[in-house]
Amino acid sequence: xxxxxxxxxxMTNGKYFESHQVAGIRDRLISLDDSKWSxxxxxxxxxxxxxxxxSLLGGPLGIDRFMIGDTGLGIGKxxxxxxxxxxxxxxxxxxxGATREKNMEKLQQxxx
Amino acid sequence: MPYGRKKLYTILSLACIxxxxxxxxxxxxELKNSGGVCLIKRVTGIPCPSCGSTRSVLNLLHGEILEAxxxxxxxxxxAVIMLILPIWIIFDIATKKRTLYDFYFRxxxxxxxxxxxxxxxxxxxxxxxxxIKKGL
Numbered sequence: 074x075x076x077x078x079x080x081x082x083x084m085t086n087g088k089y090f091e092s093h094q095v096a097g098i099r100d101r102l103i104s105l106d107d108s109k110w111s112x113x114x115x116x117x118x119x120x121x122x123x124x125x126x127x128s129l130l131g132g133p134l135g136i137d138r139f140m141i142g143d144t145g146l147g148i149g150k151x152x153x154x155x156x157x158x159x160x161x162x163x164x165x166x167x168x169x170g171a172t173r174e175k176n177m178e179k180l181q182q183x184x185x
Numbered sequence: 186m187p188y189g190r191k192k193l194y195t196i197l198s199l200a201c202i203x204x205x206x207x208x209x210x211x212x213x214x215e216l217k218n219s220g221g222v223c224l225i226k227r228v229t230g231i232p233c234p235s236c237g238s239t240r241s242v243l244n245l246l247h248g249e250i251l252e253a254x255x256x257x258x259x260x261x262x263x264a265v266i267m268l269i270l271p272i273w274i275i276f277d278i279a280t281k282k283r284t285l286y287d288f289y290f291r292x293x294x295x296x297x298x299x300x301x302x303x304x305x306x307x308x309x310x311x312x313x314x315x316x317i318k319k320g321l
Contacts (some may be wrong), residue, residue, distance in 0.1 A: 129300055133224045144293045150202060151309065152222040152259050152266075154235045157207060163239075177284055 074105050082113065087174045089118040093098055098177075103182060109184070118176045121169040128168040132161040137168050141175045190286045194274055197285075201270050202262070211239055234313040235259050237321040256321070258312065262311075 079102040087095050102113070119141055128137035136149030153159035164171075225233040244253035255259050273285045294304060318320020 091305065105211055144296050145289055146196070148296070152235050152263055153200075153204070154225070154238070156203070157222045158224045159203075159228075166258075 074102055074107055074110060078110060086118060089120065089173060090180075091170065091173045091177070094173075094177055098139050098180065104142070105184065113180075114166040116151065116179060118129060119172050121161055121172040124168045125165070128161075128164050131157065132164055137164060139174050141168070141177075190283055193286060193289060194278070197270055198274055201267060204267050207239070208242065211243065231321040232313075232316045232319075234246060234309050236316055237319075238263055240321075256319075257316065268305075 079099055082102060083084055083095060083099055090098060103115075124137055124141055127140055132139060133150075133153065133155035135147040138144075138147035138150055150160055150164075153160070156163075190194065223233055223236050226236055234255065237257035238260045240266050241253040241257040244250075244256060245260060245264050250261075277283060278286050296305065
């Protein structure tokens with residue numbers, strides 16, 4: 074794919090991924106066929122900033138986990154008062170990374 | 186698949202161990218009306234949908250099923266999960282199968298369907314209202 078297009082993608086979506094993944098994503102996209110571009114462009118990524126806000130407000134109910142698509146863990150968090158409050162606090166620090174991981178999975182599924 | 190098998194089993198085992206530790210801790214210290222760990226209750230004074238589930242599980246341990254259901258029906262779900270999970274994990278590891286792993290993700294996508302998810306969310310909200318009324 075055109076390097077300019079890829080750089081544009083990285084510029085707009087770079088914040089949705091872990092910094093160590095960005096270089097790899099760039100290489101993958103450059104070697105990708107042009108026909109996939111429209112598909113890649115339409116993927117909606119979840120914003121880590123939104124998930125940290127949701128985690129701060131709705132963490133004890135597991136809403137953050139439900140939001141990023143971890144339904145199973147969300148239920149676990151909901152049933153246990155946010156993991157007795159401990160998991161809630163851990164997730165305040167983990168949820169941004171978890172969101173970025175989810176975004177990476179989404180992109181990988183589109184690339185296959 | 187979002188997680189590797191190992192990662193999922195580690196998370197689930199840790200959750201189980203934490204659950205049993207909490208249960209033993211509560212029984213040992215006889216924290217009958219603790220409720221002190223719930224962030225929502227601490228901050229707002231209003232019980233959360235799952236407040237009282239420790240008391241509910243303790244009641245189940247004493248065989249008082251109706252009492253347990255009255256305090257919080259979530260206790261029953263938690264007790265069933267806590268009983269089944271360790272056995273299932275050990276079975277899977279021992280036989281090198283991935284039945285729990287497959288079941289977990291099938292259950293996840295089943296629950297995510299709107300026709301299932303919306304009634305479940307409503308049930309949780311109803312339980313929450315009931316909890317507030319009971320004043321747990």
